[in-house]
Amino acid sequence: MIFSLEEVLKTEELKHISDRLNPSDFIDGQKTAGWHAKLVKNNQQLPKSSQAYPALSELVKNALERHPLFTSAAQPKVIHSVIFSRYEVGMSYGTHVDNAFMGGDNYWRSDLSFTIFLSPPDSYTGGELVMELSDGDRSYRLEAGAAIIYPASTLHRVETVTQGIRFAAVGWIQSLVRNSEHREILFDLDTVRRSIFAKEGKSLEFDLISKNYANLLRMWGS
Numbered sequence: 001m002i003f004s005l006e007e008v009l010k011t012e013e014l015k016h017i018s019d020r021l022n023p024s025d026f027i028d029g030q031k032t033a034g035w036h037a038k039l040v041k042n043n044q045q046l047p048k049s050s051q052a053y054p055a056l057s058e059l060v061k062n063a064l065e066r067h068p069l070f071t072s073a074a075q076p077k078v079i080h081s082v083i084f085s086r087y088e089v090g091m092s093y094g095t096h097v098d099n100a101f102m103g104g105d106n107y108w109r110s111d112l113s114f115t116i117f118l119s120p121p122d123s124y125t126g127g128e129l130v131m132e133l134s135d136g137d138r139s140y141r142l143e144a145g146a147a148i149i150y151p152a153s154t155l156h157r158v159e160t161v162t163q164g165i166r167f168a169a170v171g172w173i174q175s176l177v178r179n180s181e182h183r184e185i186l187f188d189l190d191t192v193r194r195s196i197f198a199k200e201g202k203s204l205e206f207d208l209i210s211k212n213y214a215n216l217l218r219m220w221g222s
Ligand SMILES: O=C(O)CCC(=O)C(=O)O
Pocket: 083, 085, 093, 098, 115, 129, 156, 157, 158, 168, 170
């Protein structure tokens, strides 16, 4: 399941982040790509050792966690390996799949990948995030502050930026529920039980769906 979240970052948070993304701090993005992704990765990123990185990466994780749809859709165990990337004119990231495990000493699994768009779409051209799906390509270019979250198993690419600068925060999620189809069933059940709760409160129907939601989570989660 691919899902987008609107307004993950508020306007003042976007400004706070952009004020701290100093182009001269950025380094070649090749540093964090797998051996094959390196061949097609042509962008820049903020090094984790930079002064701004720890607080900005916490801000991004907290913003995702407080979004009402995030927990239900992603069942996050840990959000990890956040990268602030920068694409100037001519930069792109060709077709690749993200590594299955990341995070240096911790070795978190990447079940879901996310991109939070940090630049307003009218401030650059090109730079679409494209998912290469079995029924064709699907292209995303969201408002600043919005996020797209997709299975890390997906082939994807970032098109060449042809004008302006594209900033993004990307990262990965190890989910409590490893299987994407299981996550989708849980998401649907959670959506339905919340809708029942809104209409009729803690009814028998609500309790039965909640029972099955919790039991499936126990069965599929780890
Ligand atoms: O910038 C993006 O939207 C995605 C970048 C990406 O695919 C990656 O860093 O692995």
